[in-house]
Amino acid sequence: MHKAGFVNIVGNPNVGKSTLMNQLVGERISIATFKAQTTRHRIMGIVNTDDMQIVFSDTPGVLKPNYKLQESMLAFSESALADADVLLYVTDVVEKPEKNMDFLEKVQKMKKPVILLINKIDVLGTDNSGQEKNVENSKPIHKSSPQNAQHSARLRQETLSKQSEERTLNAQRSPLNAQHSNLTTTLGDIVELWHKLLPNAEILPISAKNKFGTEILLKRIKELLPESPAFFDKDQLTDKPARFFVSEIIREKILLYYDKEIPYSVEVAVESFKESEKIIRISAVIYVERDSQKGIIIGHQGIALKKMSTEARKSLERFFDKSIYLECFVKVDKDWRSSQRELNNFGYNPG
Numbered sequence: 001m002h003k004a005g006f007v008n009i010v011g012n013p014n015v016g017k018s019t020l021m022n023q024l025v026g027e028r029i030s031i032a033t034f035k036a037q038t039t040r041h042r043i044m045g046i047v048n049t050d051d052m053q054i055v056f057s058d059t060p061g062v063l064k065p066n067y068k069l070q071e072s073m074l075a076f077s078e079s080a081l082a083d084a085d086v087l088l089y090v091t092d093v094v095e096k097p098e099k100n101m102d103f104l105e106k107v108q109k110m111k112k113p114v115i116l117l118i119n120k121i122d123v124l125g126t127d128n129s130g131q132e133k134n135v136e137n138s139k140p141i142h143k144s145s146p147q148n149a150q151h152s153a154r155l156r157q158e159t160l161s162k163q164s165e166e167r168t169l170n171a172q173r174s175p176l177n178a179q180h181s182n183l184t185t186t187l188g189d190i191v192e193l194w195h196k197l198l199p200n201a202e203i204l205p206i207s208a209k210n211k212f213g214t215e216i217l218l219k220r221i222k223e224l225l226p227e228s229p230a231f232f233d234k235d236q237l238t239d240k241p242a243r244f245f246v247s248e249i250i251r252e253k254i255l256l257y258y259d260k261e262i263p264y265s266v267e268v269a270v271e272s273f274k275e276s277e278k279i280i281r282i283s284a285v286i287y288v289e290r291d292s293q294k295g296i297i298i299g300h301q302g303i304a305l306k307k308m309s310t311e312a313r314k315s316l317e318r319f320f321d322k323s324i325y326l327e328c329f330v331k332v333d334k335d336w337r338s339s340q341r342e343l344n345n346f347g348y349n350p351g
Contacts, residue, residue, distance in 0.1 A: 003225040004053040005085030010077050010107075012099055013037055013061025015092045016119040020208035021045055021058040024218065028319075029238055030058045031252035037061060037264065038255060040069070041347065042076040044239040046232055053230040054221060062103045069337040072348035079350050081106055086113050086224045088217075089201065092120040093190060097197050104197065113224045114201040115217070116194055122207040124187055243270040244347075245319060250284055250328065253312045254297070257304070262296055265289045267336060267346050279323040282316070287333040294330050305330065 009017045018030035018039055025045035031038055039060045047054040059080045060073035081087065089107055091097070097104070107114060191203055202220070206213035232239070247268040255263040265288055272283035288294050298305045305328060313326040336342040343349070 001227055002051050002053075002229060003222070004055070004228040004230050005225040006055045006057065006083055006231075007086045007088060007221055007225075008057040008059065008080035008084040009088045009090060010059050010062065010080050010103075011090035012095060013063060015061070015090045015095060016208045017061070017090050018058050020088070020090060020117070020119065020206070020214075021056055023208055023211055023214050024054075024056055025237070027237060031248050031255075033252060033255045035255050035263065037063070037073075038252070040073055041244075042080065042350070046236055046238060048230070048234045048236075052222060052225065053232065053234070054225065055231055062100045064100070067338045068340055068343055069348060072343055072350060075350040077103070078106070081110060084110075084112055085226055086115065086221055088115050088117055089198070090117045090119055091194065093118060093124055093185070093187070094120075097193055108198060108200075114198060115220065116198055116201040116203045117213075117217070118187070118190055118194070118203065118205045119208050121187060121205045122210050122212065242320075243273050246270045246273065246282055246284065246316060249315050249319065250286070250309075250312045253308045253315070254286070257308045257311070258296065262288075262293055265293055265337070266297070267333075269346065275322075279325060280316075280320060281325045283327045284329070286328055286330045287336055288330065289333065289335055289337065291332055294332055297330050 009021055011017050013036035014034075016032075018032040021030050021043075022028050022032065022045075025047055027045065029045040030043050037060065039058055041060070043058045045056045045058070047056065057080055059077045062074065062077050063070060065071040065074050087107065087110060187205055191205075194201075194203060204213055204217055204220075206217065208214070247270050250268045251263075251266065254266050254268075258266075267287045269285050269287065270282060271285055272281070274281045286297060288297060296304070297308075299307075309326055309328045312328070313324050316324045316326065333342060336346075
């Protein structure tokens with residue numbers, strides 16, 4: 001008997017969906033930063049065994065769209081409800097359940113299995129006095145202990161590098177982090193609140209960052225998968241081509257190195273990708289909406305662009321395990337986020 005199915009990950013921005021996806025797949029498929037709206041596309045990561053294929057989908061955070069780009073992002077998330085064999089709805093310990101009730105009502109009506117994941121429970125681990133809190137005394141919760149499964153060398157190296165990068169930057173802290181220090185809500189309270197909203201969902205507390213609860217989650221997913229032949233070749237890891245990951249890694253560095261509206265006004269397109277035995281030569285264009293944004297991306301004497309490009313090149317070398325020659329150019333494409341034609345060109349067409 002062979003099992004296969006689509007396990008789609010949805011939820012509001014900045015709750016840890018991409019981190020969870022990467023942990024479940026065992027590879028860094030989705031970029032993940034502390035900033036909301038990091039994920040813009042629906043990205044598949046595929047886990048294969050001899051008798052099973054799990055096709056995970058990471059999706060953009062659910063939000064009320066203000067322009068056409070965000071409409072496309074929401075469409076990616078809504079499409080994940082339609083074709084899910086198992087739906088993973090991710091929240092965290094500080095999110096208010098009433099946020100984006102329109103989307104939640106669609107989840108409530110689903111006939112397929114829904115697993116509600118309460119992420120970031122590691123921040124509930126101690127109280128202000130440093131004493132351990134009991135986070136396992138609620139009936140709907142599966143108990144687990146931290147898992148120490150090893151990742152591939154590439155995943156370890158990339159993860160450590162990104163952690164160091166974020167510490168060095170000392171960039172803006174997530175609003176969630178500011179709330180974590182004053183948490184008084186118990187996990188039992190959170191579970192009870194969500195159980196009222198999604199009474200048919202199974203509820204599992206996790207820490208995607210620390211891999212707490214992920215093994216139990218995988219076990220349950222395997223139980224819920226339908227009998228089916230594989231949808232993709234058994235050696236396939238994702239549905240996205242190499243160029244997509246180049247543009248995403250460059251965009252990740254822009255999210256990390258630039259502030260305010262700049263990261264959200266940027267799109268990256270790979271114009272050239274030429275691979276030889278020892279090196280990959282890449283030419284990429286960073287599109288912005290205004291001339292002033294172009295100047296900020298480039299920086300004084302090109303220093304900002306050079307710094308960002310250097311960090312992107314290092315990550316690309318780890319990702320492809322090969323030397324990279326990277327050229328980045330900056331162009332203005334006025335109001336591209338509100339142009340359906342431009343969005344289609346950039347791949348924002350959920351179909």
